[in-house]
Amino acid sequence: MREKAIPIHTLPQRPMKLRKWTVEAIVAILLIVWLHTSVSKLMDFGGLQIQMRQSPVFYKNANLAAIVGPSLEILLSILLIIKRTRVVGLFGSFLLMVFFTWYVAYLMVTMPHLPCSCGGIVGWLNWSQHLALNIFLTIISLIGFFLQRKYLKMGKP
Template identity: 40%
Template sequence: MKRKIYFLICFLLVLLFSYTGLQKWMHMQKTLYNMRNQLFSRPVADTLAYGLPFVEMGVAILLIFVSTRKLGLYLSFLLLFLFTSYVAAILLGVFHRVPCSCGGIIDSLGWTAHLWLNLFFLFISLIGIRYHTIFMHETGVAEKPNQSRQY
């Protein structure tokens, strides 16, 4: 059962990061506009607008392959921790203004719903790391030897 949960977690994270990365990439003008409306300087916003889609797609790719899945899980946790911290800071009133929310499917979410969504994915990425560690400790590999590398 744990292995099924582990693969489901990896699958959900691949969907999340590939969707968000592709959305940003396919709608770069909107991504630039949204990033520039955040609380970053223009050079930082532009770097994030162009860099995040590649980082998110890279993490999704890392999660697909057995040999890179551990790194993908750790990077998923790091990205989600950073995104969640940023959203929490906005909700706590740390910044002088509340910027617009993200694009894509998340466009319809408010900041509170965005926080809960991020917390969910942050939590499952942590579970994925834990299961990966357990499987490595038990068998020396995160996958069963006869198990396909596909989901």
Template identity: 35%
Template sequence: MSKHKLLIVEIICCLLIVLFLYASFTKLLNPYALRHDMLNQPFPRWFSRQLIWAVPAVEIVLVILLVFEVTRKIALWGALVLLLLFTVYTALVLLHFFSYVPCGCGGVIRNLSWPQHLVFNLFFTGITAVAIVLRRKVQMH
């Protein structure tokens, strides 16, 4: 049974690696769109400027940490925190918390509606939590 759990954790880590690689490179390969999108967020301008490079940098660091078993625990927790932040942000947009609807994400994800984006984020948040739980169970045995 623990082999199956490990396989599930590996698959989830691979999915997260693909997600974060795609997300970070989509941002970095089009810096003008990234800057425009980040500066259009409903945050103070100084904070939005920090996000321009911080978000893709964190995504790349998470990819590197997810690759190695020795750093996978911290990577999964970091991914969970980042995905929770994205999910809360998306939920706030849907609840009309902000005075305007900011532009969405880049790449293929840009084509999702905000409700679809929330489901997408919830899916990845959920599987990340599953990976954390399964990994812990395997290590306890």
């Protein structure tokens, strides 16, 4: 005996709502991180430039890196706020966090005593805590990207 198919519109909406709220929570976390660190870096721009000059990766382009870093974080914040560009903001957040995670791991190996050039409270973390935070933010950015993309495929903004 065949079971009768249940129309999609009568299925519980709980998974879709959970997906939506999960994405909203991820976006909120990323917004707090991006806005907090970018504003902190810009408020101490001279200090940021000095720390970038000490970096084995950025020392040749310290001034450019000091401008590009906070600018990217602000751009990602704007992309995350606008629902139509959120999926791009989530993927961009993932890519930037992959880079930041690699950078922290690289510094842990090559220059563990170098001060962190991250702004705000993130700069207070030791390198191991910073790496753990970056891995967490990388993972949630990727999860948010896939959930938002799936949500968009379902025809939701």
